[in-house]
Amino acid sequence: MFYYKIQKRLYLTFVILLLIFLAIILRLFYIQVFKTKSLNELASNLWSRNLPILADRGLITDRNGIILAENITTTSLVVIPNQIKNKEKVSEDIAKILNTDYLNIYKFVSKRSSIERVHPVGRGLSYDVAEKINNLNYDGVYLVKESKRYYPYETMLSHVLGYVGIDNQGLSGIELEYDKYLKGNDGAIKYFSDGKGNRLDLSEVYTEPVKGNNLALTIDAKIQEMVERELDNVMISLNPDQALVLIMNPNTSEVIAMSSRPNFDSNNYQDYDIETINRNLPIWGTYEPGSTFKIITLAASLEEKTINLFEDHFYDSGSVTVESARIKCWKSGGHGSQTYLEVVQNSCNPGFVSLGQKLGTNLLYDYLIKFGFGTKTGIDLNGESSGILFKLDQMGPIETATTAFGQGISVTPLQQVRGVSAAINGGKLHIPYIVRSISEPETNEVIVLNKPKLIKNVISEETSKLVRYALETVVAHGTGRNSYIENYRVGGKTGTAQKVKDGVYMVGNYILSFIGFFPADKPDYIIYVAVDNPKGITQYGGTVSAPVAKNIILSIIDYLHYKPIKNELQKEYMWLDTKYLYLENVVGKNVKEIKEQLKNFKIEYSGSGTNIIEQNPKGDTYVKEGSIVKLMLN
Amino acid sequence: MVKNIGIIIPTIILTLFGLLMVYSSSNIWSEYKFNDSFHYLRHQSIFVVIGFVIMYILSKIDYKMYYKKANWILLICFLLLGLVLIPGIGIIRNGSRSWFGIGAFGIQPSEFAKICLIIFMAKYLSNNVKDMSDFKKGALPILIVIFIFFGLIMLEPDFGTGMVIVISLIGMLFVSNIKLNFFAYTGVAGLIGMVGLIIAAPYRVARIVSYLNPWSDPLGSGFQIIQSLYAIGPGGLFGLGLGNSIQKHFYLPEPQTDFIFAIISEEFGFLGIIILAGLYLYLFYKVLKISANINDLFGKYLSFGLIFGIIFQTVLNISVVIGLLPVTGVTLPFFSYGGSSLLVSLASIGIILNIGKNVK
Numbered sequence: 001m002f003y004y005k006i007q008k009r010l011y012l013t014f015v016i017l018l019l020i021f022l023a024i025i026l027r028l029f030y031i032q033v034f035k036t037k038s039l040n041e042l043a044s045n046l047w048s049r050n051l052p053i054l055a056d057r058g059l060i061t062d063r064n065g066i067i068l069a070e071n072i073t074t075t076s077l078v079v080i081p082n083q084i085k086n087k088e089k090v091s092e093d094i095a096k097i098l099n100t101d102y103l104n105i106y107k108f109v110s111k112r113s114s115i116e117r118v119h120p121v122g123r124g125l126s127y128d129v130a131e132k133i134n135n136l137n138y139d140g141v142y143l144v145k146e147s148k149r150y151y152p153y154e155t156m157l158s159h160v161l162g163y164v165g166i167d168n169q170g171l172s173g174i175e176l177e178y179d180k181y182l183k184g185n186d187g188a189i190k191y192f193s194d195g196k197g198n199r200l201d202l203s204e205v206y207t208e209p210v211k212g213n214n215l216a217l218t219i220d221a222k223i224q225e226m227v228e229r230e231l232d233n234v235m236i237s238l239n240p241d242q243a244l245v246l247i248m249n250p251n252t253s254e255v256i257a258m259s260s261r262p263n264f265d266s267n268n269y270q271d272y273d274i275e276t277i278n279r280n281l282p283i284w285g286t287y288e289p290g291s292t293f294k295i296i297t298l299a300a301s302l303e304e305k306t307i308n309l310f311e312d313h314f315y316d317s318g319s320v321t322v323e324s325a326r327i328k329c330w331k332s333g334g335h336g337s338q339t340y341l342e343v344v345q346n347s348c349n350p351g352f353v354s355l356g357q358k359l360g361t362n363l364l365y366d367y368l369i370k371f372g373f374g375t376k377t378g379i380d381l382n383g384e385s386s387g388i389l390f391k392l393d394q395m396g397p398i399e400t401a402t403t404a405f406g407q408g409i410s411v412t413p414l415q416q417v418r419g420v421s422a423a424i425n426g427g428k429l430h431i432p433y434i435v436r437s438i439s440e441p442e443t444n445e446v447i448v449l450n451k452p453k454l455i456k457n458v459i460s461e462e463t464s465k466l467v468r469y470a471l472e473t474v475v476a477h478g479t480g481r482n483s484y485i486e487n488y489r490v491g492g493k494t495g496t497a498q499k500v501k502d503g504v505y506m507v508g509n510y511i512l513s514f515i516g517f518f519p520a521d522k523p524d525y526i527i528y529v530a531v532d533n534p535k536g537i538t539q540y541g542g543t544v545s546a547p548v549a550k551n552i553i554l555s556i557i558d559y560l561h562y563k564p565i566k567n568e569l570q571k572e573y574m575w576l577d578t579k580y581l582y583l584e585n586v587v588g589k590n591v592k593e594i595k596e597q598l599k600n601f602k603i604e605y606s607g608s609g610t611n612i613i614e615q616n617p618k619g620d621t622y623v624k625e626g627s628i629v630k631l632m633l634n
Numbered sequence: 635m636v637k638n639i640g641i642i643i644p645t646i647i648l649t650l651f652g653l654l655m656v657y658s659s660s661n662i663w664s665e666y667k668f669n670d671s672f673h674y675l676r677h678q679s680i681f682v683v684i685g686f687v688i689m690y691i692l693s694k695i696d697y698k699m700y701y702k703k704a705n706w707i708l709l710i711c712f713l714l715l716g717l718v719l720i721p722g723i724g725i726i727r728n729g730s731r732s733w734f735g736i737g738a739f740g741i742q743p744s745e746f747a748k749i750c751l752i753i754f755m756a757k758y759l760s761n762n763v764k765d766m767s768d769f770k771k772g773a774l775p776i777l778i779v780i781f782i783f784f785g786l787i788m789l790e791p792d793f794g795t796g797m798v799i800v801i802s803l804i805g806m807l808f809v810s811n812i813k814l815n816f817f818a819y820t821g822v823a824g825l826i827g828m829v830g831l832i833i834a835a836p837y838r839v840a841r842i843v844s845y846l847n848p849w850s851d852p853l854g855s856g857f858q859i860i861q862s863l864y865a866i867g868p869g870g871l872f873g874l875g876l877g878n879s880i881q882k883h884f885y886l887p888e889p890q891t892d893f894i895f896a897i898i899s900e901e902f903g904f905l906g907i908i909i910l911a912g913l914y915l916y917l918f919y920k921v922l923k924i925s926a927n928i929n930d931l932f933g934k935y936l937s938f939g940l941i942f943g944i945i946f947q948t949v950l951n952i953s954v955v956i957g958l959l960p961v962t963g964v965t966l967p968f969f970s971y972g973g974s975s976l977l978v979s980l981a982s983i984g985i986i987l988n989i990g991k992n993v994k
Contacts, residue, residue, distance in 0.1 A: 002763070002811060003929075005811065006809055006810070006811075006926075006934065007926045009808060009809040009810075010809055010922050010925055010926050010938060011922070011926070013805060013808065013809065013922075013938075013942065014918065014919060014922055017915075017918065017945055017946075017949065018915065020949050021911050021914075021915060021949070023958075024911070024949065024952050024953060024956065024958070025907070025908065025911060027956050027957075027958055028866070028899065028904055028907055028956060029904060031863060031866050031867050031956060032866060032867060032869055032870055032871065032899065032903065032904040032907075033870070033871060033904060035867050036867050036868060036869075036870040036871075038867075039863055039864060039866075039867025039868060040867060040868040040870075042864065042867075043864035043865075043867065043868050043880070043881075046864065046885065047880050047885075192880065194662070194883030194884045194885070195883055195884025195885040196884045200880070200883060
């Protein structure tokens with residue numbers, strides 16, 4: 001009995017210790033299986049010194065593959081002070097190679113830190129110098145490859161592209177918005193060292209940096225260049241406070257070009273003040289749109305059929321009184337009796353007040369919201385503003401009247417362009433975008449492909465067609481005639497908005513804008529130009545901004561080989577304007593037959609035959625009245 | 635001898651594996667301190683040889699001899715423990731005056747006190763079978779003896795060894811005829827004592843906190859345990875392989891001594907540790923079979939006490955290394971560098987082997 005009891009206790013102790021062993025094993029399982037990764041990472045920080053290798057950021061290209069942001073490779077000197085035994089000798093030798101002061105190097109070598117970049121003398125080393133340092137073969141002295149962002153076009157598109165910081169991190173623009181795609185993964189060389197800081201002979205672990213993904217923008221670099229050139233000209237000739245151009249594809253709301261002044265060089269962003277860098281005016285700036293906004297009022301009126309564009313008339317006495325406020329037309333004395341088409345062509349404010357009144361406050365407001373005003377468009381760029389509308393319950397008759405011709409509200413250029421796009425593209429409102437695709441750097445496989453994002457249809461195709469027509473007549477017969485281009489169809493609308501400072505309209509200080517689209521019957525491009533407070537010129541949108549748009553359209557025509565057409569709307573001539581006449585194609589005809597046809601031109605012959613084998617300018621085009629037509633005879 | 639093969643083989647495997655690990659964990663420090671990476675290996679090899687000789691000799695000496703000499707053995711042990719406390723005779727190492735220096739070697743009397751007290755306890759228990767159910771007549775006198783020796787060891791101080799001795803003796807009481815409520819009382823008394831110690835010295839709270847979360851003081855009290863976890867964790871399932879420990883490169887201090895288990899875990903991983911635990915448990919089980927089967931009460935208590943001391947010390951050491959208990963400073967039997975620890979373990983096995991021969 002007694003022995004049996006002892007035996008039981010003996011085996012009981014075995015069971016108890018077995019359980020304790022089990023607890024130990026469970027704890028070890030927890031440490032060595034569940035915690036192994038995190039402990040290994042913590043321990044790795046203790047054991048190893050990482051020499052970071054910056055990854056190449058992804059390239060940013062335009063829609064045709066032209067590189068807008070790339071990387072250049074430099075070699076830099078890095079020291080790990082702990083691993084350097086003879087600090088004096090090492091400093092001396094390196095100082096000699098780098099041609100610098102001994103102390104300049106020694107201060108890095110003797111620092112109590114895990115890893116030191118020798119900045120700035122050890123950065124951007126040439127191959128020869130790097131080779132010499134490499135040949136020293138000192139422990140703790142390393143050369144690392146560094147990738148540095150470079151923008152070959154410097155100031156071009158700088159607000160859109162943005163810039164990167166010292167560690168290659170995106171800080172604004174596309175670089176910031178798409179940083180997670182562009183940045184890639186930095187690599188490293190891991191050197192192990194023992195508890196006393198000496199280098200261990202364990203194999204070094206090399207983690208290859210992974211390049212960032214490439215971005216293709218919707219931007220067309222060629223058109224962007226034209227825009228930059230025009231803006232530079234505007235800055236030189238008119239010395240405005242600010243200026244901007246925004247070009248989109250109205251059918252998709254892809255941004256084709258975007259620029260503003262003042263601008264900056266992304267390579268040297270430190271040299272510019274932060275306001276200049278941060279203000280990407282086409283999406284950040286907000287101001288009264290003025291008359292370009294009338295397009296929205298027109299579209300709403302046509303869609304709601306509150307007027308007949310061709311048959312209903314409006315009599316403009318030069319002003320209209322709404323409640324107690326008197327709203328004047330920009331033309332003193334008024335335009336007299338006009339059809340509503342003429343109201344649009346003349347940009348007649350009282351006429352638009354009547355359009356707004358016919359719509360009523362609620363409907364007008366509905367359309368503002370429908371066309372996307374008052375909220376951010378959602379473009380894939382940082383720093384967008386939302387603009388300001390009246391609240392519906394604050395909108396009395398005066399607010400309705402001024403809103404109808406684009407005063408008392410504030411919009412961004414992007415909202416304006418996107419809204420007008422919907423008015424002319426058949427009624428489709430999109431979310432604008434600027435990144436077309438994201439692709440793998442090695443395989444070029446597209447991983448993200450951005451497509452147009454339709455929000456909704458805001459007006460019908462028929463209404464949209466009427467708006468296009470009306471705006472084409474504005475260019476041909478109305479206030480936009482300075483953007484008229486012979487043999488091509490252009491539609492558009494000017495705007496002159498008085499700037500507001502501290503709630504008061506400023507005197508003689510305007511933002512002059514023009515919104516145009518081309519070709520007018522089936523638009524591929526919508527172009528917005530705004531010039532803020534130009535000096536030494538009559539301050540009308542038609543005189544300042546329309547010619548800029550015209551120059552850009554002419555460049556696009558040239559660049560994309562748009563064919564001239566015959567049936568564009570004829571310009572209506574004012575007595576000052578030069579008249580353009582249709583020039584027939586006379587090649588192959590007899591000299592005698594064509595006398596009558598070319599009576600409005602001066603003819604110069606070369607050759608002595610009777611049949612025409614070549615003519616200059618070519619036929620089927622419009623040519624200035626009285627200009628020289630050269631005919632080559634056989 | 636064939637009878638005890640189940641004890642001899644795990645003992646030899648553990649000892650030789652221990653020797654290998656002493657080399658693997660110490661070679662870096664050894665090279666640094668002595669310009670000789672084999673320094674610790676050479677010393678430990680000598681202890682292994684001496685240890686095996688002692689084990690062999692003791693296996694030949696009839697264990698009943700200790701029964702007769704138990705009182706003398708206890709007296710000698712008492713004198714040695716007293717002597718070591720006298721400055722000039724005892725040497726201070728690692729903050730404890732617990733060493734006799736003999737040339738380059740040191741001997742810790744407290745390690746040997748373990749065997750002495752277990753012998754005395756075994757004799758006491760086998761002599762007082764009837765009285766053990768009576769607290770005053772049975773347990774109290776031996777508890778006083780235990781308390782005196784524990785006090786002597788705590789004067790050095792060597793809390794770890796003191797702990798191992800006390801728990802080994804209490805384990806022996808447990809398998810004797812003593813009533814279980816005795817342990818309930820001592821347990822309550824122990825708790826009250828602990829609370830008393832904490833009230834007396836509140837810094838102990840901080841020590842317990844730092845053991846619960848070593849990262850609260852990573853460069854102070856948590857340092858060793860963090861370095862230990864940095865060895866064990868990265869070892870993972872399969873380990874880094876023999877000789878590949880990183881933590882032995884001046885990260886874990888004195889890796890060949892109390893924290894050698896961390897290096898074993900780092901180099902052999904979780905699976906290696908399972909095998910190691912299996913060996914210890916197998917040895918424990920084999921000796922328990924002897925204790926269970928021998929008719930002589932003294933042999934029963936003695937063999938149990940000796941193996942229980944070894945296994946409890948193993949558990950205590952590992953629990954500290956893996957952060958389950960605060961740092962106490964006990965060695966891992968058969969593995970940790972140091973003569974006293976190894977000789978005592980092998981001597982214990984030698985005595986057990988002789989007892990095993992007497993099993994019918």
